[in-house]
Amino acid sequence: MAQRARACTVCHGDQGRAGPDGYYPRLAGKPAAYLYQQLVNFRSGRRHYAPMAALLTNLDDAYLHALADYFSAQTVPYPAPKPTTQSNAENEQGRKLVSEGNKAQRVPACTQCHGLKLTGVNPDLPGLLGLPVDYINAQLGSWRTGRRSTTTPDCMATVAKRLTAAEVNAAARWLASQPVPLNAHAADHKPAPSQDTLELKCAELAIAQAEPAVQEPRGAYLARLGNCAHCHTARGGAPFAGGRAVDTPFGAVFSSNITSDPVYGIGAWNTDDFWRALHHGEAKDGRLLYPAFPYTSYTHISRADADALLAYLKTIPAQARINQAHALRWPMNTQLALRVWRVLFFKPASTEPVSIGQSATATSAAYARGAYLVEGLGHCMECHGTRNVLGSLSGASVGSVLPGSQWFAPSLNDSAQASVSNWSVDEIARFLQTGVNGKAAAQGPMAEVVQHGTQYLTDADAQAMAQYLKALPPAANVVARSVAAGTSTSTNLSAGAKLYETHCADCHGLQGQGRANAYPALAGNRAVLMDNTNNLILSALNGGFAATTKGNARPFGMPPFMLQLNDGEIAAVLTYVRGAWGNQAGALTEFDINKLRRSQAP
Numbered sequence: 034m035a036q037r038a039r040a041c042t043v044c045h046g047d048q049g050r051a052g053p054d055g056y057y058p059r060l061a062g063k064p065a066a067y068l069y070q071q072l073v074n075f076r077s078g079r080r081h082y083a084p085m086a087a088l089l090t091n092l093d094d095a096y097l098h099a100l101a102d103y104f105s106a107q108t109v110p111y112p113a114p115k116p117t118t119q120s121n122a123e124n125e126q127g128r129k130l131v132s133e134g135n136k137a138q139r140v141p142a143c144t145q146c147h148g149l150k151l152t153g154v155n156p157d158l159p160g161l162l163g164l165p166v167d168y169i170n171a172q173l174g175s176w177r178t179g180r181r182s183t184t185t186p187d188c189m190a191t192v193a194k195r196l197t198a199a200e201v202n203a204a205a206r207w208l209a210s211q212p213v214p215l216n217a218h219a220a221d222h223k224p225a226p227s228q229d230t231l232e233l234k235c236a237e238l239a240i241a242q243a244e245p246a247v248q249e250p251r252g253a254y255l256a257r258l259g260n261c262a263h264c265h266t267a268r269g270g271a272p273f274a275g276g277r278a279v280d281t282p283f284g285a286v287f288s289s290n291i292t293s294d295p296v297y298g299i300g301a302w303n304t305d306d307f308w309r310a311l312h313h314g315e316a317k318d319g320r321l322l323y324p325a326f327p328y329t330s331y332t333h334i335s336r337a338d339a340d341a342l343l344a345y346l347k348t349i350p351a352q353a354r355i356n357q358a359h360a361l362r363w364p365m366n367t368q369l370a371l372r373v374w375r376v377l378f379f380k381p382a383s384t385e386p387v388s389i390g391q392s393a394t395a396t397s398a399a400y401a402r403g404a405y406l407v408e409g410l411g412h413c414m415e416c417h418g419t420r421n422v423l424g425s426l427s428g429a430s431v432g433s434v435l436p437g438s439q440w441f442a443p444s445l446n447d448s449a450q451a452s453v454s455n456w457s458v459d460e461i462a463r464f465l466q467t468g469v470n471g472k473a474a475a476q477g478p479m480a481e482v483v484q485h486g487t488q489y490l491t492d493a494d495a496q497a498m499a500q501y502l503k504a505l506p507p508a509a510n511v512v513a514r515s516v517a518a519g520t521s522t523s524t525n526l527s528a529g530a531k532l533y534e535t536h537c538a539d540c541h542g543l544q545g546q547g548r549a550n551a552y553p554a555l556a557g558n559r560a561v562l563m564d565n566t567n568n569l570i571l572s573a574l575n576g577g578f579a580a581t582t583k584g585n586a587r588p589f590g591m592p593p594f595m596l597q598l599n600d601g602e603i604a605a606v607l608t609y610v611r612g613a614w615g616n617q618a619g620a621l622t623e624f625d626i627n628k629l630r631r632s633q634a635p
């Protein structure tokens with residue numbers, strides 16, 4: 034776990050002892066259920082810090098528990114507290130508030146929940162000692178403005194809103210000036226409620242459990258492969274209730290509520306209505322749907338599978354969430370433009386099996402099943418196909434940059450990009466089911482596809498998709514690529530080499546050889562060598578974990594470097610990586626890095 038947690042300790046310090054300047058909070062020794070709840074909160078948007086949210090997106094609950102348990106079990110001495118600069122009167126105000134509360138404003142004593150010694154209470158109440166004053170101030174401030182929140186009952190939101198700014202400051206300073214007792218650990222019980230305990234009760238936090246494994250109905254399996262829940266669930270929102278923005282070149286399209294709610298969802302739809310949506314791209318009320326809903330692929334779904342999907346969706350608890358208006362630019366915000374687009378680019382599939390990419394092996398039933406899943410439910414070409422200026426997919430896949438995220442979805446027909454023609458069927462199946470296979474690790478949007486979709490493939494379906502993907506013909510129009518642009522000067526190469534040794538070699542090896550089953554090799558890695566360098570730069574800026582899957586339950590993580598290295602340094606280290614150990618790809622400039630850094634949400 035110590036190795037796996039290195040993506041965290043770049044900021045949180047060795048063993049989670051806190052960063053040097055107090056900005057990155059300590060994790061060591063905090064109650065495990067508390068740490069776990071915070072990780073869930075960052076992932077779902079109840080707490081905000083973009084670099085952490087990005088790191089956690091692909092991790093499942095079980096892995097978050099494992100990370101929380103690891104940091105909770107670390108024992109690291111606390112640094113001596115800084116002497117306080119506040120007056121005796123302020124000091125006394127802080128002490129009194131923490132240990133007695135403020136009855137007039139109905140603020141309970143902090144010790145009531147955080148323990149008489151203020152070292153926390155198991156399983157989920159954190160201690161308040163050993164925290165820097167700025168951190169305590171910032172946290173109480175965020176509760177007052179709603180920037181930090183947790184699952185109900187959110188007691189701290191109530192407590193913080195009842196405090197004045199002067200009280201927050203006095204309490205934070207007093208707390209930060211207290212020494213942490215030796216061998217401090219969380220108490221097992223809260224103090225007995227005294228007579229003056231205020232009515233504010235903080236029930237044990239509801240701790241989400243990992244989903245139990247149950248036999249799924251067929252529609253549920255199909256919904257996973259189609260990734261329906263992922264697009265139809267807003268971050269932190271109710272499953273299938275819609276509201277997630279899908280970026281298009283023309284603005285954002287918001288997914289619909291497809292829960293069983295008869296008014297706001299699709300509870301009143303019959304199987305014909307649903308078929309019309311999937312197969313023809315039309316809603317029950319006659320609206321033409323935007324192809325951000327990938328019906329250009331789902332049109333290949335069979336009627337039997339569509340019916341099974343609807344049967345499953347009807348079991349999803351109703352949510353009365355009204356659909357959000359799209360944020361599209363003219364003319365694509367009109368039904369007329371959509372009608373024109375459809376005439377030009379959309380033809381509902383015939384009910385014949387798919388005929389794209391037929392080859393000698395086309396006769397096998399597995400190949401046909403694979404084609405059906407890749408072209409239809411799997412909607413792989415929605416990202417991997419090439420879009421023209423009107424946003425529609427054209428046949429040959431030369432790879433394209435995804436609107437919004439800037440990730441580059443490489444061509445599945447080009448062996449310098451994402452073609453898997455050189456992988457064995459087993460290797461391809463392993464990539465789809467676990468996200469890693471020793472040759473590649475799914476990253477960014479592809480990690481989401483694996484985590485929410487393909488990891489659930491049955492072995493037979495994974496093998497079928499692999500057969501079809503392996504047989505995809507090489508694209509005829511693959512652009513001749515520029516080998517070794519060679520613009521890097523020897524000075525920035527040696528600066529890059531130094532940066533590599535300091536920041537990367539520990540994990541990826543001095544020769545870029547990586548470490549089997551942990552850190553990908555960078556020598557000869559096409560994710561490093563591709564002409565389009567977006568993914569390379571995004572990896573270095575944001576870091577990331579591969580998806581957590583049954584086959585790779587505790588993936589290793591890459592730390593984000595956006596804060597540690599500036600644009601020039603990232604350009605230098607990546608230029609080095611692209612030119613060392615036999616790699617021969619062109620240099621990157623500061624400008625390349627800056628362009629992508631600016632495209633990332635703050």
Ligand code: HEC
Nearest residue numbers: 040041044056057058060068071072082084085088100593
């Ligand atoms: C880029 C720096 C960075 C990285 C990498 C990072 N964190 Fe954080 N983390 C922060 C900051 C900053 C905060 C405080 C945010 C705030 O003010 O709410 C934080 C807060 C937390 C908290 C809440 C602490 C508390 O006491 O409430 C937990 C738990 C946590 N991080 C765990 C992790 C884990 C686990 C990882 C690795 C998977 C990780 N972090 C990676 C910067 C980072």
Ligand code: HEC
Nearest residue numbers: 070141142143145146159169172183188189192204233235
């Ligand atoms: C009714 C119970 C209750 C009372 C009273 C209470 N707290 Fe809390 N406090 C909590 C809970 C629960 C959490 C964890 C919140 C979460 O999951 O985000 C928490 C978390 C915190 C944190 C975040 C610690 C971290 O590592 O990020 C701070 C700071 C804090 N409380 C300060 C205070 C102060 C100061 C007082 C007194 C003025 C106080 N609390 C009174 C229940 C309480």
Ligand code: HEC
Nearest residue numbers: 259260261264279286287288289310316322323325326327
């Ligand atoms: C890439 C994201 C994405 C995926 C994956 C996706 N959807 Fe959608 N879906 C959307 C968006 C966006 C809309 C809204 C389109 C519009 O309003 O024009 C939508 C609309 C719909 C509608 C029309 C509802 C209405 O009346 O507005 C249905 C039904 C639907 N989706 C079902 C599904 C099913 C079933 C799946 C899985 C097989 C699925 N979707 C997967 C993005 C997605």
Ligand code: HEC
Nearest residue numbers: 411412413416440441442443451473474475476478479482
């Ligand atoms: C939401 C967009 C999206 C969808 C849908 C999608 N992919 Fe990807 N895929 C990507 C991106 C971005 C990358 C590049 C990042 C990476 O290498 O992991 C990628 C990479 C790949 C790679 C190359 C891995 C490597 O590193 O060599 C393969 C193979 C692949 N995808 C197959 C598929 C298949 C099969 C499907 C359908 C089940 C699919 N993808 C659906 C976006 C997508």
Ligand code: HEC
Nearest residue numbers: 039474476536537540552553560572577578579589590591
């Ligand atoms: C703590 C270990 C660690 C350090 C330090 C580290 N990496 Fe990584 N790196 C990883 C892991 C783990 C992955 C796989 C992440 C994933 O699958 O999303 C990775 C992935 C990558 C990738 C994508 C490879 C692929 O096949 O998709 C690149 C490029 C990369 N790292 C470059 C660097 C550079 C450059 C540095 C130094 C600036 C660096 N790494 C430092 C652990 C590390």
